[in-house]
Amino acid sequence: MCGIVGLFLKDSRLEPELGAMLTAMLVTMTDRGPDSAGIAIYNADAEKPFKITVQSPEGDTEFGTLADRVAALTGAPARLERKGSHAVLALGRDRAKAVLAMIRSDFPGLRIMSQGNRIEIFKETGLPQSVAEAFGVAAMRGTHGIGHTRMATESAVTTLGAHPFSTGPDQCLVHNGSLSNHNSLRRQLVRDGMRFETENDSEVAAAYLTHRLQEGRDLGGALRDGLADLDGFYTFVVGTETGFGVLRDPIACKPAVMAETDRYVAFGSEYRALVDLPGIREARVWEPQPAEVYFWERAA
Known part of the structure; x- marks a missing residue:
């Protein structure tokens, strides 16, 4: 069991508040995984x-x-x-x-x-509140970001085992669930030149998407490919330099909720992660459907 959050801003006036909003969302998910936490922030440096x-x-x-x-x-x-x-x-x-x-x-x-x-990833062992405070995440600005609080089930409680996983430039993934074929996929990806730092199945999922992107697929296409090649149960939230995507496996046994307004798109493992977002009462709120790719992109 893990907790995932994500926020993709449409309104540039919210960019100075991205870190603060993501921090609040992630801290709310603490009881879904107190072992480690991490956040990826996408920010355009002048x-x-x-x-x-x-x-x-x-x-x-x-x-x-x-x-x-x-x-x-x-x-x-x-x-x-x-x-x-x-x-x-x-x-x-x-x-x-x-x-x-x-x-x-x-x-x-x-x-x-x-x-x-544009990507910066900060992750460590410990509670989300402590991790966010150690890096000053609440003061960070950006265009989009994703976060994860982990309950370790697939590998040791270490910094490298924490999410997000990044296996290519400006690309990262957070995952709630478990893959059953990650060892065979890892061997195949190693033959194709991918590098691995941990035994975590989520790193394999991140590398799989990176490999597809390197082959010329866009993020949405790479996620759709994963429906055939990744065996297990999972909810992914992923980021690229300009994109933000969500995918649940065909069974969709892991909880997930999304909200969209004209200012942002937000994801949380549970609705309570979203309740303090601005304008949430007017947002379109829905549960992402099984095996359906949700993908948003902004200009580079």
């Missing part, structure tokens, strides 16, 4: 850098060294913002591949949480 979010189990002891190494590699001062046990590194897109390779080879103690033009 300078439009490529962003790499990293986590250190030792706190920030490695972050200063990382900034120096990135500056030496790129020939320019590194912009690195520390947030709790995480740091967001901003750099030119043309340097991203080299920097990612350097982090993986020279900083084995750092974990890469996300990478992309």
Whole structure:
């Protein structure tokens, strides 16, 4: 049992409040999974850098060294913002591949949480309230985001085992449920060049969608492919640089509710996660149908 929330803003005037709204929604879901929590925020930086979010189990002891190494590699001062046990590194897109390779080879103690033009992922073990406070999530702005509070059933209670899972640039997934064929899918995806950091079945689902996106599918198409290839019971909420999608398996045994107004689209494992959103009394509220893809997208 886990708790999922998601918020996709149509009204740009709500963007400064995205972090606060997502935090309140996620904290409401605490009793669905108190082991760990995480949030993915999509925010358009005015300078439009490529962003790499990293986590250190030792706190920030490695972050200063990382900034120096990135500056030496790129020939320019590194912009690195520390947030709790995480740091967001901003750099030119043309340097991203080299920097990612350097982090993986020279900083084995750092974990890469996300990478992309707009995505930042923050996740840790502990209660949602504590995790959100540690990273200052309530003060974050953005266009859309998803969150997850976990009850560990498929793998250990660790930072890497927490959701969201990101397996490609600006793409992430949160999952409530369980996949029965994730081991065979993992082996197939590894043969196709995908990387895995955990034994969690949800990471396999994220990698499956990333692989489909790399093959040229849009998010909606990738989710529809999953109905044939992913065996189990699940509710997914996923994000890309410009998109936000929801999918329940054909049985739809996991709870889910959505609300839409002219200002936002919201998702919660339960309606109580949505009750404090602005204009919720006037929202169209519905339960997403089994095996039906719901997908919204905004201009890049």
